[in-house]
Amino acid sequence: xxxxxxxxxxxxxxxxGCHACVTSCKEWNSSGWAGPMTDENPYGxxxxxxxxxxxxxxxxxxxxxxxxIHFPKSCLHCVEPPCVPVCPTGAxxxxxxxxxxxxxxxxxxxxxxxxxxxxYGAREFDPVQGVMKKCTLCxxxxxxxxxxxxxxxxxxxxxxxxxxxxxxxxxxxxxxxSRAIRDNGGFQLMPEWGTNPANHYLPxxxxxxxxxxxxxxxxxxxxxxxxxxxxxxFNAPSIDDLSSW
Amino acid sequence: xxxxxxxxxxxxxxxxxxGLLVALVTAQFFLVIGADGAGETGGFYAxxxxxxxxxxGLGLLASFFHLANxxxxxxxxxxxxxxxxxxxxxxxxxxxxxxxxxxxVHWLGWSPVLLVFDNGKALDLPMALGFAAAxxxxxxxxxxxxxxxxxxxxxxWASAWTVVNYLxxxxxxxxxxxxxxxxxxxxxLRDFLxxxxxxxxxxxxATRLYQVRRNGRVRLKSTLKTAIGSHHPQxxxxxxxxxxxxFNTTEFFTPGAAETIRGLTLFFTLAGFVVPAIxxxxxxxxxxGLLMVAAALCQYAGLLAERWVFFAAGNHVQxxxxxxxx
Ligand code: SF4
Ligand code: SF4
Numbered sequence: 300x301x302x303x304x305x306x307x308x309x310x311x312x313x314x315x316g317c318h319a320c321v322t323s324c325k326e327w328n329s330s331g332w333a334g335p336m337t338d339e340n341p342y343g344x345x346x347x348x349x350x351x352x353x354x355x356x357x358x359x360x361x362x363x364x365x366x367x368i369h370f371p372k373s374c375l376h377c378v379e380p381p382c383v384p385v386c387p388t389g390a391x392x393x394x395x396x397x398x399x400x401x402x403x404x405x406x407x408x409x410x411x412x413x414x415x416x417x418x419y420g421a422r423e424f425d426p427v428q429g430v431m432k433k434c435t436l437c438x439x440x441x442x443x444x445x446x447x448x449x450x451x452x453x454x455x456x457x458x459x460x461x462x463x464x465x466x467x468x469x470x471x472x473x474x475x476x477s478r479a480i481r482d483n484g485g486f487q488l489m490p491e492w493g494t495n496p497a498n499h500y501l502p503x504x505x506x507x508x509x510x511x512x513x514x515x516x517x518x519x520x521x522x523x524x525x526x527x528x529x530x531x532x533f534n535a536p537s538i539d540d541l542s543s544w
Numbered sequence: 545x546x547x548x549x550x551x552x553x554x555x556x557x558x559x560x561x562x563g564l565l566v567a568l569v570t571a572q573f574f575l576v577i578g579a580d581g582a583g584e585t586g587g588f589y590a591x592x593x594x595x596x597x598x599x600x601g602l603g604l605l606a607s608f609f610h611l612a613n614x615x616x617x618x619x620x621x622x623x624x625x626x627x628x629x630x631x632x633x634x635x636x637x638x639x640x641x642x643x644x645x646x647x648x649v650h651w652l653g654w655s656p657v658l659l660v661f662d663n664g665k666a667l668d669l670p671m672a673l674g675f676a677a678a679x680x681x682x683x684x685x686x687x688x689x690x691x692x693x694x695x696x697x698x699x700x701w702a703s704a705w706t707v708v709n710y711l712x713x714x715x716x717x718x719x720x721x722x723x724x725x726x727x728x729x730x731x732x733l734r735d736f737l738x739x740x741x742x743x744x745x746x747x748x749x750a751t752r753l754y755q756v757r758r759n760g761r762v763r764l765k766s767t768l769k770t771a772i773g774s775h776h777p778q779x780x781x782x783x784x785x786x787x788x789x790x791f792n793t794t795e796f797f798t799p800g801a802a803e804t805i806r807g808l809t810l811f812f813t814l815a816g817f818v819v820p821a822i823x824x825x826x827x828x829x830x831x832x833g834l835l836m837v838a839a840a841l842c843q844y845a846g847l848l849a850e851r852w853v854f855f856a857a858g859n860h861v862q863x864x865x866x867x868x869x870x
Contacts, residue, residue, distance in 0.1 A: 349790075353786065355781065356782040387633060388616070388620050388622050389623050408616045410620070412629050415697070422791075428612075491770060
């Protein structure tokens with residue numbers, strides 16, 4: 300567990316479902332190393348296209364007791380990625396140095412077998428280039444020395460207006476990402492498959508406090524409101540021993 | 545899951561081809577251990593395994609239509625240590641090569657004795673190559689079945705029955721074709737192969753229908769609760785994040801699957817097993833070559849439908865994330 304494992308931590312309590320991460324991902328990766336992200340029939344009746352990141356929306360409960368959850372979903376860069384060993388060509392691989400799961404477009408034969416072996420539906424096939432595509436964690440910008448250091452983050456993290464996306468090494472206990480997971484009950488998706496996703500989500504958190512009745516009715520020093528204290532008598536004891544007036 | 549026709553043809557065609565090879569070798573072995581010394585001409589086996597080679601070749605051709613980058617197909621042999629798909633890719637040419645050698649030595653009538661056993665029987669080169677070809681064919685069945693059986697995220701596939709059924713249905717169709725071939729060429733092996741084909745067809749029907757029953761009961765291991773990590777008992781998807789299509793909505797769904805599956809399950813049970821079994825039983829002991837060819841063709845059509853159902857009935861875990869069409 301001492302190896303570096305880069306990942307995203309997505310705070311469902313903060314995400315407002317604006318899709319800024321979706322569009323900035325598409326923009327960056329269309330023109331970058333992992334592109335193109337092909338769209339088919341984009342202006343037609345039945346458009347279809349490749350995205351590395353999608354924001355979905357769920358509703359819990361029945362009206363009026365409902366809660367809306369905006370849920371960004373991309374490759375989780377699993378620590379035990381089931382998509383990797385099934386790839387017959389070795390095009391799908393997990394990087395030793397930082398745990399990012401990538402597809403080598405020069406080796407991929409487009410058999411789609413890896414996509415069957417991902418329970419999260421995180422891989423999307425590009426029918427035009429004929430290769431499998433997926434989130435790269437912006438591997439082409441997070442190490443780019445020509446960028447200012449605070450810009451060396453995935454495009455989605457930089458784009459998120461409310462700051463719902465954190466990026467960092469989840470194996471480093473001191474990182475911002477690890478701390479957020481620890482402090483805010485971070486969890487993994489579908490832990491039952493043993494994929495051990497590196498990306499974590501922070502749950503919806505309701506901010507509430509319990510008020511008791513006596514906290515609503517003012518009981519402390521009521522005279523302060525209801526009137527001035529009666530004036531002490533002329534010869535009441537006083538600090539300077541002269542007069543209370 | 546979406547049934548891709550390339551894969552339907554690939555798996556059914558090589559299944560028949562492998563089954564035919566196994567049938568030929570079994571028949572040859574049957575004659576060798578049968579004491580009366582009756583034999584079959586080398587030409588019979590040679591032509592039979594050329595037929596198997598053609599079927600395997602057609603299957604291989606179909607598989608190339610499945611690959612988006614067929615020019616790099618050679619790369620897919622690389623990860624045989626971890627990937628069943630890679631193992632299959634290696635075994636298909638191996639089976640083809642052994643079938644070719646098997647046909648060749650039979651054709652040339654070249655049968656040097658390799659081993660003599662205590663009981664006076666001998667193992668000659670064609671028989672040895674036959675064993676190798678049959679063994680490779682059986683291993684290929686396991687690989688093809690395991691490609692699907694090891695996809696944990698499709699519960700309908702992830703069981704040993706997937707492997708059993710690929711094996712049984714391939715053998716049944718191969719033996720039926722072999723029986724038809726033997727009948728047409730007036731071989732003494734006709735009745736042996738017909739009985740074997742009949743038994744395998746009935747057995748395959750039993751194992752396949754068992755899997756149909758099992759698949760009617762399996763449940764997804766995951767729920768929306770674990771999918772999005774909310775403990776709420778009632779969750780529904782409002783938006784899947786886009787309004788058009790994506791790879792996730794096309795590759796993993798079959799439009800109108802439920803009704804078609806019901807209809808085609810009946811169809812493949814009849815066309816794939818019941819009708820061929822009746823035809824095989826009817827032609828037992830007589831010279832009904834054409835009837836058996838009809839049985840083989842009918843069975844192939846049935847198994848093609850069976851493969852369609854196999855794919856369409858697979859419900860992938862990722863579908864949990866794609867339930868709202870808006
Ligand atoms: S989320 Fe899917 S594609 Fe990404 S590493 Fe895990 S199994 Fe593989
Ligand atoms: S589609 Fe490409 S990356 Fe996926 S399993 Fe096939 S060769 Fe490997």
